[in-house]
Amino acid sequence: MTALLLAVRWAGPLSVLLTALVYDAAGAAVMMLVCLGVTVAWRARPPAALELGTDLVLLLAAWSSVLLLYERLTWWDLVVHFAATAVLAELGFRALERWGGLSAARAVSHVLVVCALGAALALLWEYAEFVGNATVDPRVQVGYRDTLGDLAAGTAGALTAGAVGAAARNRAGPARGGSGDRGVRADGRGQR
Template sequence: MHSTQDSRAGTRELDFVARLLRRPDSLAAVLADIIRALAPISVVYAVVALGWVETAVMMLVFLGVLLARAAALPAALDGATSALLLAAAWFSVADLYARIAWIDLATHFAVGAVLAALARIMLERWDAAALAPSPGRTSVASVVAGALVGAALGLALSVVWEFLEWWGHTYIDETVNVGYLDTLSDVAVGGLGGLIAGAVLAITSRGRTR
Protein backbone atom coordinates (compact mmCIF):
# COMPACT_ATOMS: atom_id res chain seq x y z
CA MET A 1 0.00 0.00 0.00
CA HIS A 2 2.73 2.43 1.00
CA SER A 3 4.82 1.57 -2.07
CA THR A 4 1.85 2.30 -4.33
CA GLN A 5 1.26 5.66 -2.65
CA ASP A 6 4.97 6.51 -2.84
CA SER A 7 4.98 5.60 -6.53
CA ARG A 8 2.00 7.86 -7.21
CA ALA A 9 3.61 10.71 -5.28
CA GLY A 10 6.82 10.29 -7.27
CA THR A 11 4.89 10.30 -10.54
CA ARG A 12 3.07 13.48 -9.55
CA GLU A 13 6.35 15.19 -8.69
CA LEU A 14 7.80 14.18 -12.06
CA ASP A 15 4.67 15.43 -13.83
CA PHE A 16 4.93 18.71 -11.90
CA VAL A 17 8.53 19.23 -13.06
CA ALA A 18 7.71 18.16 -16.62
CA ARG A 19 4.87 20.67 -16.86
CA LEU A 20 7.07 23.38 -15.38
CA LEU A 21 9.82 22.77 -17.95
CA ARG A 22 7.65 22.03 -20.99
CA ARG A 23 8.05 24.07 -24.17
CA PRO A 24 5.24 26.47 -25.12
CA ASP A 25 3.05 24.91 -27.79
CA SER A 26 1.18 27.97 -29.07
CA LEU A 27 1.52 31.71 -29.55
CA ALA A 28 -0.68 32.29 -26.52
CA ALA A 29 1.62 30.09 -24.42
CA VAL A 30 4.65 32.04 -25.65
CA LEU A 31 2.97 35.32 -24.69
CA ALA A 32 2.14 33.88 -21.26
CA ASP A 33 5.81 32.98 -20.77
CA ILE A 34 6.89 36.47 -21.84
CA ILE A 35 4.58 37.98 -19.22
CA ARG A 36 5.87 35.46 -16.68
CA ALA A 37 9.47 36.51 -17.39
CA LEU A 38 8.62 39.93 -15.95
CA ALA A 39 8.31 38.34 -12.49
CA PRO A 40 12.01 37.51 -11.94
CA ILE A 41 12.90 40.86 -13.51
CA SER A 42 10.62 42.51 -10.95
CA VAL A 43 12.33 40.59 -8.14
CA VAL A 44 15.76 41.81 -9.27
CA TYR A 45 14.51 45.38 -9.60
CA ALA A 46 12.96 45.25 -6.13
CA VAL A 47 16.23 43.98 -4.65
CA VAL A 48 18.24 46.75 -6.32
CA ALA A 49 15.90 49.74 -6.18
CA LEU A 50 13.13 49.04 -3.66
CA GLY A 51 12.92 47.64 -0.14
CA TRP A 52 12.85 44.15 1.28
CA VAL A 53 9.07 44.28 1.73
CA GLU A 54 8.61 44.93 -2.00
CA THR A 55 11.16 42.21 -2.71
CA ALA A 56 9.16 39.72 -0.64
CA VAL A 57 5.98 40.65 -2.52
CA MET A 58 7.68 40.19 -5.89
CA MET A 59 9.05 36.82 -4.78
CA LEU A 60 5.52 35.71 -3.90
CA VAL A 61 4.41 36.80 -7.37
CA PHE A 62 7.30 34.84 -8.90
CA LEU A 63 6.19 31.75 -6.98
CA GLY A 64 2.63 32.26 -8.19
CA VAL A 65 3.57 32.49 -11.87
CA LEU A 66 5.77 29.38 -11.56
CA LEU A 67 2.87 27.46 -10.04
CA ALA A 68 0.66 28.68 -12.88
CA ARG A 69 3.08 27.17 -15.40
CA ALA A 70 3.47 23.93 -13.46
CA ALA A 71 -0.31 23.57 -13.30
CA ALA A 72 -0.43 23.65 -17.12
CA LEU A 73 -3.25 26.15 -17.13
CA PRO A 74 -4.94 26.98 -20.43
CA ALA A 75 -2.67 29.53 -22.09
CA ALA A 76 -5.12 32.43 -21.80
CA LEU A 77 -5.70 31.75 -18.09
CA ASP A 78 -1.97 31.28 -17.57
CA GLY A 79 -1.18 34.66 -19.12
CA ALA A 80 -4.03 36.36 -17.25
CA THR A 81 -2.82 34.91 -13.95
CA SER A 82 0.72 36.17 -14.47
CA ALA A 83 -0.45 39.58 -15.66
CA LEU A 84 -2.87 40.08 -12.77
CA LEU A 85 -0.39 38.97 -10.10
CA LEU A 86 2.25 41.31 -11.50
CA ALA A 87 -0.25 44.16 -11.79
CA ALA A 88 -1.42 43.64 -8.20
CA ALA A 89 2.16 43.83 -6.93
CA TRP A 90 3.09 46.90 -8.96
CA PHE A 91 -0.15 48.67 -8.02
CA SER A 92 1.00 48.30 -4.42
CA VAL A 93 4.48 49.64 -5.20
CA ALA A 94 2.96 52.62 -7.03
CA ASP A 95 0.51 53.20 -4.13
CA LEU A 96 -2.43 53.07 -6.54
CA TYR A 97 -4.66 51.31 -4.01
CA ALA A 98 -4.60 54.40 -1.81
CA ARG A 99 -4.94 56.88 -4.68
CA ILE A 100 -7.67 55.20 -6.76
CA ALA A 101 -10.40 53.71 -4.57
CA TRP A 102 -11.93 51.16 -6.97
CA ILE A 103 -8.63 49.51 -7.94
CA ASP A 104 -8.35 47.69 -4.59
CA LEU A 105 -11.65 45.81 -4.87
CA ALA A 106 -11.26 45.22 -8.61
CA THR A 107 -7.83 43.70 -8.08
CA HIS A 108 -8.99 41.50 -5.20
CA PHE A 109 -11.88 40.27 -7.36
CA ALA A 110 -9.69 39.47 -10.36
CA VAL A 111 -6.82 37.96 -8.39
CA GLY A 112 -9.27 35.96 -6.27
CA ALA A 113 -10.75 34.53 -9.46
CA VAL A 114 -7.47 33.49 -11.10
CA LEU A 115 -5.95 32.13 -7.88
CA ALA A 116 -9.09 30.10 -7.15
CA ALA A 117 -8.92 28.71 -10.69
CA LEU A 118 -5.22 27.94 -10.25
CA ALA A 119 -5.83 26.20 -6.92
CA ARG A 120 -8.75 24.22 -8.34
CA ILE A 121 -6.77 22.97 -11.32
CA MET A 122 -3.77 22.10 -9.15
CA LEU A 123 -6.07 20.06 -6.91
CA GLU A 124 -7.37 18.30 -10.01
CA ARG A 125 -3.81 17.45 -11.04
CA TRP A 126 -3.23 15.86 -7.64
CA ASP A 127 -6.58 14.01 -7.65
CA ALA A 128 -7.55 15.82 -4.45
CA ALA A 129 -11.09 15.15 -3.25
CA ALA A 130 -12.02 13.69 -6.66
CA LEU A 131 -12.14 17.17 -8.16
CA ALA A 132 -10.99 16.15 -11.63
CA PRO A 133 -13.72 16.82 -14.24
CA SER A 134 -15.89 13.84 -15.08
CA PRO A 135 -16.64 12.87 -18.67
CA GLY A 136 -20.06 13.66 -20.02
CA ARG A 137 -22.29 16.68 -20.35
CA THR A 138 -21.95 19.47 -17.81
CA SER A 139 -24.92 19.52 -15.42
CA VAL A 140 -26.41 22.26 -13.27
CA ALA A 141 -25.28 20.35 -10.19
CA SER A 142 -21.68 20.21 -11.40
CA VAL A 143 -21.67 23.95 -12.11
CA VAL A 144 -23.11 24.73 -8.67
CA ALA A 145 -20.58 22.41 -7.03
CA GLY A 146 -17.76 23.99 -9.02
CA ALA A 147 -18.92 27.47 -8.05
CA LEU A 148 -19.05 26.52 -4.36
CA VAL A 149 -15.57 24.98 -4.46
CA GLY A 150 -14.28 28.08 -6.26
CA ALA A 151 -15.91 30.36 -3.69
CA ALA A 152 -14.38 28.35 -0.84
CA LEU A 153 -10.93 28.56 -2.42
CA GLY A 154 -11.33 32.27 -3.17
CA LEU A 155 -12.42 33.01 0.39
CA ALA A 156 -9.63 30.90 1.91
CA LEU A 157 -6.93 32.52 -0.21
CA SER A 158 -8.34 35.99 0.51
CA VAL A 159 -8.24 35.32 4.25
CA VAL A 160 -4.60 34.20 3.97
CA TRP A 161 -3.75 37.40 2.11
CA GLU A 162 -5.57 39.58 4.63
CA PHE A 163 -3.68 37.85 7.44
CA LEU A 164 -0.42 38.68 5.66
CA GLU A 165 -1.54 42.30 5.35
CA TRP A 166 -2.34 42.40 9.08
CA TRP A 167 1.07 40.91 9.87
CA GLY A 168 2.75 43.46 7.63
CA HIS A 169 0.82 46.33 9.23
CA THR A 170 1.55 45.12 12.77
CA TYR A 171 5.21 44.19 12.46
CA ILE A 172 6.62 45.89 9.35
CA ASP A 173 4.83 48.96 8.00
CA GLU A 174 1.90 50.72 9.69
CA THR A 175 0.83 52.29 6.39
CA VAL A 176 -0.53 48.94 5.16
CA ASN A 177 -4.31 49.34 5.09
CA VAL A 178 -6.02 46.80 7.37
CA GLY A 179 -9.29 48.49 8.30
CA TYR A 180 -12.31 46.35 9.18
CA LEU A 181 -14.36 47.42 6.15
CA ASP A 182 -11.35 47.06 3.84
CA THR A 183 -10.67 43.52 5.07
CA LEU A 184 -14.28 42.32 4.79
CA SER A 185 -14.70 43.92 1.35
CA ASP A 186 -11.50 42.33 0.05
CA VAL A 187 -12.48 38.89 1.34
CA ALA A 188 -15.99 39.22 -0.09
CA VAL A 189 -14.90 40.17 -3.61
CA GLY A 190 -12.16 37.52 -3.53
CA GLY A 191 -14.81 34.92 -2.72
CA LEU A 192 -17.07 36.28 -5.47
CA GLY A 193 -14.24 36.06 -7.97
CA GLY A 194 -13.57 32.48 -6.89
CA LEU A 195 -17.26 31.59 -7.21
CA ILE A 196 -17.43 32.88 -10.79
CA ALA A 197 -14.12 31.22 -11.70
CA GLY A 198 -15.33 27.91 -10.25
CA ALA A 199 -18.53 28.05 -12.28
CA VAL A 200 -16.64 28.88 -15.48
CA LEU A 201 -14.18 26.02 -14.91
CA ALA A 202 -17.07 23.61 -14.36
CA ILE A 203 -18.77 24.75 -17.58
CA THR A 204 -15.55 24.40 -19.60
CA SER A 205 -14.34 21.20 -17.89
CA ARG A 206 -15.05 18.93 -20.86
CA GLY A 207 -12.24 20.58 -22.79
CA ARG A 208 -9.73 20.32 -19.96
CA THR A 209 -7.46 17.34 -19.42
CA ARG A 210 -5.75 16.26 -16.26
Protein backbone atom coordinates (compact mmCIF):
# COMPACT_ATOMS: atom_id res chain seq x y z
CA MET A 1 0.00 0.00 0.00
CA THR A 2 2.92 2.35 0.72
CA ALA A 3 4.23 2.19 -2.87
CA LEU A 4 0.75 2.84 -4.23
CA LEU A 5 0.27 5.82 -1.90
CA LEU A 6 3.62 7.30 -2.98
CA ALA A 7 2.74 6.85 -6.65
CA VAL A 8 -0.62 8.56 -6.20
CA ARG A 9 0.94 11.38 -4.16
CA TRP A 10 3.39 12.05 -6.99
CA ALA A 11 0.57 11.96 -9.56
CA GLY A 12 -0.48 15.43 -8.35
CA PRO A 13 2.74 17.30 -9.23
CA LEU A 14 3.09 15.28 -12.44
CA SER A 15 -0.46 16.28 -13.38
CA VAL A 16 0.46 19.95 -12.89
CA LEU A 17 3.37 19.57 -15.33
CA LEU A 18 1.31 17.59 -17.83
CA THR A 19 -1.59 20.03 -17.87
CA ALA A 20 0.75 23.02 -18.12
CA LEU A 21 2.54 21.45 -21.10
CA VAL A 22 -0.38 19.84 -22.92
CA TYR A 23 -3.49 21.77 -21.88
CA ASP A 24 -3.53 25.24 -20.33
CA ALA A 25 -2.74 27.35 -17.28
CA ALA A 26 -6.26 26.97 -15.89
CA GLY A 27 -5.87 23.20 -15.88
CA ALA A 28 -2.49 23.51 -14.19
CA ALA A 29 -4.03 25.77 -11.54
CA VAL A 30 -6.72 23.14 -10.87
CA MET A 31 -3.98 20.53 -10.50
CA MET A 32 -2.14 22.76 -8.03
CA LEU A 33 -5.27 22.67 -5.86
CA VAL A 34 -5.07 18.88 -6.05
CA CYS A 35 -1.46 19.06 -4.85
CA LEU A 36 -2.62 21.11 -1.88
CA GLY A 37 -5.31 18.53 -1.08
CA VAL A 38 -2.86 15.64 -1.45
CA THR A 39 -0.42 17.40 0.89
CA VAL A 40 -3.11 18.01 3.50
CA ALA A 41 -4.20 14.36 3.25
CA TRP A 42 -0.62 13.20 3.70
CA ARG A 43 0.04 15.48 6.69
CA ALA A 44 -3.27 14.62 8.40
CA ARG A 45 -2.13 10.97 8.45
CA PRO A 46 -5.55 9.37 8.12
CA PRO A 47 -5.92 5.63 7.60
CA ALA A 48 -4.13 4.63 4.38
CA ALA A 49 -7.39 3.78 2.60
CA LEU A 50 -8.81 7.25 3.34
CA GLU A 51 -5.66 9.00 2.14
CA LEU A 52 -5.59 6.94 -1.05
CA GLY A 53 -9.31 7.49 -1.66
CA THR A 54 -8.97 11.24 -1.08
CA ASP A 55 -6.02 11.57 -3.43
CA LEU A 56 -7.70 9.52 -6.18
CA VAL A 57 -11.00 11.40 -5.94
CA LEU A 58 -9.23 14.77 -6.08
CA LEU A 59 -7.25 13.68 -9.13
CA LEU A 60 -10.41 12.35 -10.77
CA ALA A 61 -12.25 15.62 -10.10
CA ALA A 62 -9.43 17.73 -11.53
CA TRP A 63 -8.88 15.60 -14.61
CA SER A 64 -12.64 15.63 -15.18
CA SER A 65 -12.39 19.42 -15.39
CA VAL A 66 -9.36 19.42 -17.69
CA LEU A 67 -10.96 16.82 -20.01
CA LEU A 68 -14.30 18.69 -19.97
CA LEU A 69 -16.22 15.69 -18.59
CA TYR A 70 -18.54 17.98 -16.64
CA GLU A 71 -19.73 19.53 -19.89
CA ARG A 72 -20.00 16.17 -21.71
CA LEU A 73 -21.73 14.15 -18.98
CA THR A 74 -24.42 16.18 -17.21
CA TRP A 75 -24.70 13.72 -14.30
CA TRP A 76 -20.93 13.48 -13.67
CA ASP A 77 -20.83 16.72 -11.67
CA LEU A 78 -23.15 15.25 -9.01
CA VAL A 79 -21.10 12.05 -8.76
CA VAL A 80 -17.91 14.03 -8.20
CA HIS A 81 -19.56 16.38 -5.68
CA PHE A 82 -20.79 13.33 -3.74
CA ALA A 83 -17.40 11.58 -3.75
CA ALA A 84 -15.18 14.63 -3.19
CA THR A 85 -17.24 15.98 -0.32
CA ALA A 86 -17.36 12.52 1.23
CA VAL A 87 -13.61 12.02 1.37
CA LEU A 88 -12.80 15.63 2.26
CA ALA A 89 -15.33 15.76 5.11
CA GLU A 90 -14.03 12.51 6.62
CA LEU A 91 -10.46 13.74 6.14
CA GLY A 92 -11.39 17.01 7.85
CA PHE A 93 -12.84 15.11 10.78
CA ARG A 94 -9.72 12.94 11.11
CA ALA A 95 -7.45 16.00 10.84
CA LEU A 96 -9.39 17.88 13.53
CA GLU A 97 -9.23 14.83 15.74
CA ARG A 98 -5.51 14.31 15.14
CA TRP A 99 -4.59 17.95 15.66
CA GLY A 100 -6.52 18.28 18.90
CA GLY A 101 -9.75 19.92 17.77
CA LEU A 102 -11.88 16.91 18.69
CA SER A 103 -11.72 14.18 21.25
CA ALA A 104 -12.56 10.59 20.35
CA ALA A 105 -16.12 10.79 19.12
CA ARG A 106 -18.97 8.33 19.44
CA ALA A 107 -20.51 7.00 16.25
CA VAL A 108 -23.42 9.46 16.22
CA SER A 109 -21.12 12.42 16.89
CA HIS A 110 -18.77 11.21 14.17
CA VAL A 111 -21.61 11.10 11.62
CA LEU A 112 -23.00 14.49 12.64
CA VAL A 113 -19.63 16.28 12.62
CA VAL A 114 -18.60 14.78 9.28
CA CYS A 115 -21.98 15.73 7.80
CA ALA A 116 -21.66 19.30 9.11
CA LEU A 117 -18.12 19.59 7.76
CA GLY A 118 -19.30 18.27 4.40
CA ALA A 119 -22.22 20.70 4.20
CA ALA A 120 -19.84 23.58 4.99
CA LEU A 121 -17.33 22.39 2.37
CA ALA A 122 -20.09 22.01 -0.21
CA LEU A 123 -21.25 25.56 0.46
CA LEU A 124 -17.72 26.95 0.18
CA TRP A 125 -17.26 25.07 -3.08
CA GLU A 126 -20.42 26.62 -4.50
CA TYR A 127 -19.10 30.08 -3.62
CA ALA A 128 -15.87 29.16 -5.43
CA GLU A 129 -17.84 27.99 -8.49
CA PHE A 130 -19.72 31.29 -8.53
CA VAL A 131 -16.49 33.30 -8.36
CA GLY A 132 -14.90 31.02 -10.96
CA ASN A 133 -17.82 31.55 -13.33
CA ALA A 134 -17.69 35.32 -12.88
CA THR A 135 -13.92 35.82 -13.04
CA VAL A 136 -12.18 32.82 -14.63
CA ASP A 137 -14.34 30.79 -17.01
CA PRO A 138 -18.03 31.18 -17.84
CA ARG A 139 -18.20 27.42 -18.52
CA VAL A 140 -18.13 26.81 -14.75
CA GLN A 141 -21.66 25.64 -14.07
CA VAL A 142 -23.74 27.85 -11.81
CA GLY A 143 -27.43 28.47 -11.37
CA TYR A 144 -30.16 27.54 -8.95
CA ARG A 145 -30.66 23.94 -10.09
CA ASP A 146 -26.93 23.22 -10.37
CA THR A 147 -26.11 24.79 -6.99
CA LEU A 148 -28.84 22.98 -5.08
CA GLY A 149 -28.02 19.68 -6.77
CA ASP A 150 -24.35 20.08 -5.88
CA LEU A 151 -25.18 20.96 -2.26
CA ALA A 152 -27.49 17.96 -1.96
CA ALA A 153 -24.94 15.59 -3.51
CA GLY A 154 -22.14 16.91 -1.30
CA THR A 155 -24.19 16.66 1.89
CA ALA A 156 -25.32 13.14 0.97
CA GLY A 157 -21.69 12.20 0.35
CA ALA A 158 -20.65 13.59 3.74
CA LEU A 159 -23.48 11.75 5.50
CA THR A 160 -22.42 8.53 3.81
CA ALA A 161 -18.76 9.11 4.68
CA GLY A 162 -19.64 9.81 8.31
CA ALA A 163 -21.57 6.55 8.56
CA VAL A 164 -18.83 4.54 6.82
CA GLY A 165 -16.10 6.23 8.90
CA ALA A 166 -17.93 5.59 12.17
CA ALA A 167 -18.49 1.94 11.22
CA ALA A 168 -14.82 1.52 10.28
CA ARG A 169 -13.71 2.99 13.60
CA ASN A 170 -16.05 0.66 15.49
CA ARG A 171 -14.62 -2.34 13.62
CA ALA A 172 -11.08 -1.18 14.48
CA GLY A 173 -12.00 -1.64 18.14
CA PRO A 174 -10.51 -0.30 21.34
CA ALA A 175 -7.21 -2.15 20.86
CA ARG A 176 -6.20 0.54 18.37
CA GLY A 177 -8.04 3.29 20.17
CA GLY A 178 -10.85 3.03 17.66
CA SER A 179 -8.94 5.41 15.45
CA GLY A 180 -7.65 3.07 12.78
CA ASP A 181 -4.92 5.66 12.21
CA ARG A 182 -1.34 4.79 11.38
CA GLY A 183 0.89 5.49 14.35
CA VAL A 184 -1.71 7.41 16.34
CA ARG A 185 -2.56 6.70 19.94
CA ALA A 186 -6.12 6.75 21.28
CA ASP A 187 -5.59 10.36 22.38
CA GLY A 188 -4.91 11.35 18.73
CA ARG A 189 -1.24 12.17 19.24
CA GLY A 190 1.46 10.53 17.16
CA GLN A 191 3.52 7.80 18.77
CA ARG A 192 7.17 8.52 19.27
